[in-house]
Structure formats: structure tokens, C-alpha cells
Amino acid sequence: MSTVRRRFPVPRDLASLRRAALSPAGVAVVLALLYLILNLWWVSVDQRVPNGDSGKHLNTSLGYLERFEDGQRIAWFWLWTEYPPLVHLVGMLGAALSSGDRIIGALFAQNLIFFPLLALGLYGTGKIVAGRWAGVLALVFGLAAPMVMSLFHVFMLDAPATALVAMSVWLMLLSERFTRRVPTLLAGVAVAAGFYVKPTFVLFIAGFVLVILLRGAWRNRLNLVLFAGTVFVIAAPWYLYHRDKLASQTEGAANAQQVMWYGNVPYPDRWSLDNFTWYGWNLVNNQLYLPLTLFFVVGAACAVWWVARRRAEAGVLPELLAGCVAGWFLVSLISLDDPRYSLPLLVYIAVLATWWIVRIPPRTAGLALAAVLVFFAGLNTIKQNFDYGVPFKEISFEPTDGNPIRAGQLTLWATRGYIEGSPDETGPRDEIVDLLRRAQEDGAEQVVFDPASLNNGGFNLFALAVMGRAGGLEVPGFDPAILEPNDIFVFRAQPRDLKGRPAFCLPSPLGDGTGFFMYKGVPTKASKPYCPPK
Numbered sequence: 001m002s003t004v005r006r007r008f009p010v011p012r013d014l015a016s017l018r019r020a021a022l023s024p025a026g027v028a029v030v031l032a033l034l035y036l037i038l039n040l041w042w043v044s045v046d047q048r049v050p051n052g053d054s055g056k057h058l059n060t061s062l063g064y065l066e067r068f069e070d071g072q073r074i075a076w077f078w079l080w081t082e083y084p085p086l087v088h089l090v091g092m093l094g095a096a097l098s099s100g101d102r103i104i105g106a107l108f109a110q111n112l113i114f115f116p117l118l119a120l121g122l123y124g125t126g127k128i129v130a131g132r133w134a135g136v137l138a139l140v141f142g143l144a145a146p147m148v149m150s151l152f153h154v155f156m157l158d159a160p161a162t163a164l165v166a167m168s169v170w171l172m173l174l175s176e177r178f179t180r181r182v183p184t185l186l187a188g189v190a191v192a193a194g195f196y197v198k199p200t201f202v203l204f205i206a207g208f209v210l211v212i213l214l215r216g217a218w219r220n221r222l223n224l225v226l227f228a229g230t231v232f233v234i235a236a237p238w239y240l241y242h243r244d245k246l247a248s249q250t251e252g253a254a255n256a257q258q259v260m261w262y263g264n265v266p267y268p269d270r271w272s273l274d275n276f277t278w279y280g281w282n283l284v285n286n287q288l289y290l291p292l293t294l295f296f297v298v299g300a301a302c303a304v305w306w307v308a309r310r311r312a313e314a315g316v317l318p319e320l321l322a323g324c325v326a327g328w329f330l331v332s333l334i335s336l337d338d339p340r341y342s343l344p345l346l347v348y349i350a351v352l353a354t355w356w357i358v359r360i361p362p363r364t365a366g367l368a369l370a371a372v373l374v375f376f377a378g379l380n381t382i383k384q385n386f387d388y389g390v391p392f393k394e395i396s397f398e399p400t401d402g403n404p405i406r407a408g409q410l411t412l413w414a415t416r417g418y419i420e421g422s423p424d425e426t427g428p429r430d431e432i433v434d435l436l437r438r439a440q441e442d443g444a445e446q447v448v449f450d451p452a453s454l455n456n457g458g459f460n461l462f463a464l465a466v467m468g469r470a471g472g473l474e475v476p477g478f479d480p481a482i483l484e485p486n487d488i489f490v491f492r493a494q495p496r497d498l499k500g501r502p503a504f505c506l507p508s509p510l511g512d513g514t515g516f517f518m519y520k521g522v523p524t525k526a527s528k529p530y531c532p533p534k
Contacts, residue, residue, distance in 0.1 A: 122164025188230025207326020436471030
């Protein structure tokens with residue numbers, strides 16, 4: 001009887017298990033799991049009120065879930081919420097499966113779905129470019145990038161978009177210029193999924209796909225049609241249904257450059273050198289910090305030299321360079337600059353930053369460089385997640401004047417994170433959700449939050465709406481006139497400003513003497529503060 005050789009043998013004893021764990025693939029899996037566990041721990045202990053953008057997207061997810069539970073099964077498709085629905089659907093699923101905190105459920109789902117995709121895309125792309133250990137180094141670089149760690153702690157679209165760019169690039173490389181059928185179809189699915197995260201997804205694969213086509217993929221017409229057809233069949237229905245609103249949104253992104261950023265910081269002119277270096281300063285001061293940026297600069301320069309001088313051995317370096325440069329150029333043309341917007345370039349940056357380390361002679365030099373990379377990756381991980389040691393170190397050439405990219409400064413390390421740094425275990429989120437849940441148990445069905453007192457001082461209406469929904473209440477808007485007698489109106493005030501100086505239902509974490517108060521029904525001059533029973 002003939003035996004069939006196992007392609008992926010299962011370790012049968014401790015020695016073989018140890019060998020598997022110490023292999024490049026085993027090391028990559030262990031590192032990815034450790035970072036994923038770290039993310040899940042961070043999310044589970046953080047109690048801060050979600051920031052405005054995170055609150056907005058969480059609000060969309062919980063809104064989808066409410067409609068789904070009301071029988072509107074495809075509300076996610078026809079409802080316009082400014083962005084495609086994939087990440088919100090993942091959040092909806094996590095919230096629906098959560099037995100407790102729906103906010104944590106959504107955040108867990110985002111990490112459990114998109115974080116492994118990012119790790120796989122980084123490792124797979126690095127492996128194709130320069131071997132398995134290059135894949136491990138690309139994974140270390142990408143997962144320890146400060147902005148990546150921060151954005152997996154909040155519910156936003158940029159980290160998932162980054163993960164799907166990485167997966168799309170890896171699968172297209174795996175297709176060997178569309179000669180292999182299954183990877184080609186999977187690449188089409190990944191690209192379509194990316195379009196369901198952000199319309200700007202196309203900016204980050206356009207140059208990469210163009211060079212693949214120019215270097216021979218155009219000859220494989222059948223598979224090329226299958227790739228394009230897969231993308232079209234999956235992504236086109238949503239885009240065609242919302243084409244009018246998308247056209248207006250695209251027009252806004254392509255119009256004249258915005259005048260001011262937050263804090264009255266002026267934007268550079270679109271065609272100026274300052275504009276095209278904007279994301280360079282952002283790379284070193286927000287996304288990577290200086291040590292990792294230097295790895296990228298050296299690796300990109302080596303790749304350019306390799307392509308120019310050793311073209312026959314260039315491999316897929318031209319595709320990576322084209323994807324990076326084209327994505328950088330195209331995202332710089334958008335009228336609104338934001339430190340998060342260029343993050344989907346990470347797969348190109350991580351692989352270009354690390355491929356040369358395994359090629360440089362002698363071997364001891366490569367090992368030393370790898371050790372330096374691992375050291376700074378570990379430093380970033382500790383500082384971003386635990387706020388440990390000296391909080392900030394920089395090299396400054398000129399004042400930054402509140403500039404979001406800190407132009408004129410080179411950041412060595414920081415604990416501030418972007419968007420969040422270390423977790424806040426003393427925040428009021430669970431207390432607010434519990435307060436609203438008790439109101440729901442006491443008969444309330446709807447909640448209206450007072451914009452005048454609650455859209456400031458560390459609070460925002462999106463986050464409060466999310467917490468209201470997490471507490472089981474409907475959030476119909478900001479007009480208290482629609483409230484029924486058992487519904488609640490929530491506001492923040494000083495006890496001395498209210499008649500009788502009542503005790504508040506929940507003290508504000510701001511330490512300014514304010515607290516959360518409630519009225520039942522439509523607020524009037526005769527309304528008396530109410531707190532739900534404990």
C-alpha cells in the first residue's frame with residue numbers, strides 16, 4: 001500500500017514541535033499571536049470614551065445591528081453612511097456575538113478579522129521578495145509600527161484598509177502575474193473587499209497593478225478577466241447603488257486644497273514641495289518614528305539601486321516601488337491631508353525596509369541589523385502599549401507650531417500613540433453604559449443627549465450615541481421633543497446650576513465639579529432630575 005506524503009506534516013513530538021516553532025513560519029505565527037493577544041488585552045481593559053471618529057464608526061455598526069434585529073437584513077447595503085460597509089459589518093457581527101459589552105465585541109471582531117490578514121500579507125509579501133526570514137522581519141516591522149498598534153485599539157477604517165492592501169499585494173504576487181488561477185481569484189476577492197472599506201483603496205494598489213500588467217500580466221488575458229470580473233461582481237453593486245453620493249464625495253476630495261487643518265495650521269499648496277513632503281514628515285513623526293523610517297529609506301535606496309544595476313535579478317521590487325511611489329503621490333493629491341491616510345502603504349514600506357537585511361553580506365551584518373530592528377520594534381511596543389520610561393524623545397530643527405505632522409522634527413520614540421497610547425483603565429465608559437442600561441431597565445426606550453453640554457470636554461455625541469445603544473436604548477437624534485414620558489434626556493451640569501442642587505447620577509471624569517444628569521420625557525422648566533435605580 002502506497003503512502004501519501006503530507007505536505008504540511010503535523011508535529012508528533014516535542015522536538016518536532018520545537019523545530020516547527022523555530023522555523024520562520026513558526027516564528028511569524030507566534031509573533032502575530034502575541035501582538036494579537038496584546039491588542040485584545042488593551043481593548044479589554046481600556047475604559048476611555050471613544051474618540052469622535054471611532055465613535056462614528058462604532059455608531060454605524062450598532063445602527064446596522066439595530067436595523068438587522070428589526071428585520072431590515074440588508075440595511076447595510078442601501079443605507080448611506082459616507083463609507084463602504086465592510087468594517088461596520090465586522091463590528092456589527094462582533095457586537096451581535098458579544099455576551100456583554102457590544103463596544104468591546106466590535107473591537108475584538110476588528111482585531112480577530114483584520115489583524116491576521118495584515119500579518120499574513122506582510123509575511124507573505126516579504127517571503128516572496130527575499131525569503132522566509134525577510135517575511136518575518138517585514139511582519140515585525142509592520143506590526144510594531146506605532147500607528148498600526150494605535151489604530152487596532154480603536155474602531156476605524158485605516159487599519160483594516162492597510163490589512164487588505166497587504167493581502168491584495170501578497171495574493172497578486174502569489175498569482176505570478178495572473179498565471180495561477182486560484183491566487184488570481186483570491187486576489188480579486190481581496191481587492192473587492194478593500195473597496196468595501198474605503199473608496200481610496202484604489203490609490204494604494206494602482207501603481208502596483210500597473211507595473212504587474214506592464215511586466216507581462218497583460219498576456220494572461222483569461223485570468224486577468226477573471227480577476228477584474230471578481231472585483232467588479234463583488235464591489236460594483238454597492239458603488240453603483242450609491243454612485244451619486246460617491247460622485248459628490250469624490251468631487252470634494254479633488255477640489256481646491258483645504259485652507260486650515262485643526263488648530264488653524266495651514267495646509268501647503270497642492271503642487272508645492274511642502275505638500276509632497278507632508279506624508280514624509282508624517283511617516284517619521286506619527287507612523288514609524290525615526291529608527292524604522294531609516295530602515296525604510298536605506299531599503300528603498302537599495303531597491304532602486306538593485307533594479308537599476310541588476311535588472312535581471314530585480315524580482316518584484318519594481319512592483320513594490322511603483323506601488324509605494326504611486327500611492328504616495330496620489331494620496332498627496334487629496335484635498336484633505338490626514339496622518340492616517342497614507343498608512344495603507346505599509347506593506348510596501350515594511351518589505352522595502354527589511355528585504356535588504358537578509359541580502360547584505362556578511363551574514364553577521366544582517367544579523368546585527370535584524371537585532372537593531374527587533375530592538376526598536378520592542379521599544380515601540382512597550383512605549384505604545386504600556387507608557388513606560390521616558391515618554392518622548394525628538395530631534396527638533398524648528399518649532400512645530402501645533403502642526404499635526406510636526407514638520408521640522410524627527411521623533412525617536414513616543415508614548416502618545418496615534419490615535420491612543422497606553423490604555424486608560426480609569427475611564428468612565430462602563431459607568432456611562434451601566435447608567436444608561438439601568439435607565440432602559442427602568443422603562444426608557446430612547447435617549448437624547450444634550451449637544452450644548454456633552455459635545456465638548458472630552459465627550460462627543462458619536463461616542464455617547466454608541467454608549468446609549470450599548471445600553472439598549474434607541475438614539476433617535478438630538479431633538480428632545482420626540483421623547484416619550486419614560487424616555488430620558490441626558491446633560492452635563494454643575495449641581496449648583498440646577499434648582500435644589502441635586503446630586504448627579506454620575507460624576508464627570510473631568511474633575512471640574514460637573515456630572516451627568518437626566519430628565520424623564522421632554523425637558524421643561526418644571527422637569528426634575530432623575531436617576532435610574534441601582
